[in-house]
Amino acid sequence: MTPVEIAAYIGAGAWIPQIINWIYKRMSHPIVKIVADSRVEIGYTSFGPIFNLNLVLSVLKKDILIDKITVKLKHEEGDEHEFIWQGMRETLSELTNLYGEKVFQEKEQPAIAVKLTTSHLVEKFVRFQEGKFKTSSQILNDKFITHSKFLISQKKGYEEALKSKEYHELIELFKNRLWWKTGDYTVTFSANSSSKFTMDSSKYTFSLSSRDVEELNKNMGHIERTYEIIVQGGEQYKVTESILETLKTKGVPESILGRISCLSTVEFKTRSEFLSTLETTFPKDSDDFKELSKFIATILKTTKSEDIESVNSKFYWANIDLKPEE
Numbered sequence: 001m002t003p004v005e006i007a008a009y010i011g012a013g014a015w016i017p018q019i020i021n022w023i024y025k026r027m028s029h030p031i032v033k034i035v036a037d038s039r040v041e042i043g044y045t046s047f048g049p050i051f052n053l054n055l056v057l058s059v060l061k062k063d064i065l066i067d068k069i070t071v072k073l074k075h076e077e078g079d080e081h082e083f084i085w086q087g088m089r090e091t092l093s094e095l096t097n098l099y100g101e102k103v104f105q106e107k108e109q110p111a112i113a114v115k116l117t118t119s120h121l122v123e124k125f126v127r128f129q130e131g132k133f134k135t136s137s138q139i140l141n142d143k144f145i146t147h148s149k150f151l152i153s154q155k156k157g158y159e160e161a162l163k164s165k166e167y168h169e170l171i172e173l174f175k176n177r178l179w180w181k182t183g184d185y186t187v188t189f190s191a192n193s194s195s196k197f198t199m200d201s202s203k204y205t206f207s208l209s210s211r212d213v214e215e216l217n218k219n220m221g222h223i224e225r226t227y228e229i230i231v232q233g234g235e236q237y238k239v240t241e242s243i244l245e246t247l248k249t250k251g252v253p254e255s256i257l258g259r260i261s262c263l264s265t266v267e268f269k270t271r272s273e274f275l276s277t278l279e280t281t282f283p284k285d286s287d288d289f290k291e292l293s294k295f296i297a298t299i300l301k302t303t304k305s306e307d308i309e310s311v312n313s314k315f316y317w318a319n320i321d322l323k324p325e326e
Contacts, residue, residue, distance in 0.1 A: 030062040032116065033200040034069070034189040040206060042318040044178055044219045046226050048133035051083045053322065055189075056123050059116040059197075067113045068192040071128050076184045083128035085111035090124050133177050140170040148231045158231040167227070174223055182210045186325065203325040208318065215316040225311050237274035237300070239264040252295045255288050260299065271300065 035056040043050035051071055071083040088109045095105070109124075116122055148161040161167060187204040191197075239260055247257060259281040268274035278299075282289035 030064040030116075030195065030197040031060040031200050032064065032066065032191050032193075032197050033058045033060075033202075034191065035202070036187070036189070036204055036322055038322055040320050040322045042180065042206075042208065042212070042216070042320055043315065044180060044216045045312075045315050046223050047086075047129055048137060048174075048177060049081065049083070049130040049180065051128040052125065054123065054125050056121055057114065057116055058121050059118055061118065063115065063117045064193055064195050064197055065113055065115050066191045066193050069111075069126065070131075070190045070192075072188045072190070074186045074188075075181065079179065079181075081179070082131055084131040084134075085126050086129045087111050087127045088114070088124045089127075130177075137170070137173055137177075140166070140173055144170045144227070145230075152231075158228070161231045162228060170227070171224060175220060178217060178220065180208060180213055180216050182208055182213050187322065204322050205325050206320045206322050208320065212318040212320070216318060219315050222311050222314050226308055229308050229311065237268040237271065238266075247295075247299065250295075250298050252298065253288075253291065256292060256295065259288070274300075 035058070037054035039053065041050070041052040043052070051073070055069075057066070069085045073081045073083070088111055090107045090109065092105045092107055111126070114122060114124070144161075144164070144166040147164055147166040148158070151160050151164075152158075184205060184207050187206065189201060191199060241264075244257055244261055244264075247260070248254075252260075260278065262281055263274075263277060266277070268277065275296075279289070279292075282292060
């Protein structure tokens with residue numbers, strides 16, 4: 001062996017401790033695994049594209065703090081969209097009441113961080129929202145709300161706000177970002193942490209049918225209605241001929257209906273405003289006034305205009321099978 005070869009071996013040997021150290025650090029990194037439920041909720045609401053499901057999170061070797069979870073969806077035609085976690089729900093306990101019904105004690109949490117330990121699995125229902133949509137919609141939403149408040153301060157009706165450039169820009173954004181389409185999607189989960197870790201990632205797939213896409217597109221009407229209610233003030237009570245007919249079928253006496261009909265020219269912004277005005281149409285000690293208390297709940301429920309909560313209940317959600325990619 002020549003002196004040059006000996007020097008080369010000595011030089012190479014000097015790197016052995018460093019290489020061993022690198023391998024040790026690599027092998028000692030936490031290994032994070034995300035396992036998805038077999039069902040996923042696909043939606044499109046006033047928050048944009050939505051992806052919700054139950055996840056089980058685990059870690060090997062070391063505990064770790066995860067500060068973000070993302071989901072990448074890739075359509076079979078190549079379109080890609082990234083979702084970011086927004087909130088979580090955890091089931092703390094499950095009880096059975098006296099009627100044999102299951103009652104769940106649940107805890108809602110903002111999606112800030114989640115601690116994973118080697119001793120326990122973490123199971124949570126996680127809500128995801130498309131990141132790009134959230135950023136762009138927030139800007140246009142704020143512009144529209146600000147402009148609506150200005151118009152209201154100028155004593156202009158809510159119709160003016162719904163004719164404004166700010167409103168049409170916001171609604172166009174919703175229409176343009178409703179990108180759900182028929183076909184197969186590939187799902188990839190990722191996690192972020194300030195600590196180094198290895199991701200044991202698995203891919204999943206799901207398919208959207210033409211019916212699912214058609215129903216999701218119909219949610220645009222509910223989104224528009226949501227903004228109409230917002231600029232109207234959120235809650236309204238109004239008396240119309242159809243409402244009077246409905247109250248009649250529910251047994252409200254003619255003497256009370258006659259007094260309610262006197263309010264048909266006014267829209268009331270709050271429950272208390274409607275009730276106080278209604279009560280002034282009755283002599284305080286009259287039999288009709290005493291009878292009114294029996295039907296007040298029915299009257300309030302029937303005369304109350306559609307609110308955001310009732311609109312939210314009409315949104316279509318596609319509950320889809322989620323399968324591990326083969």
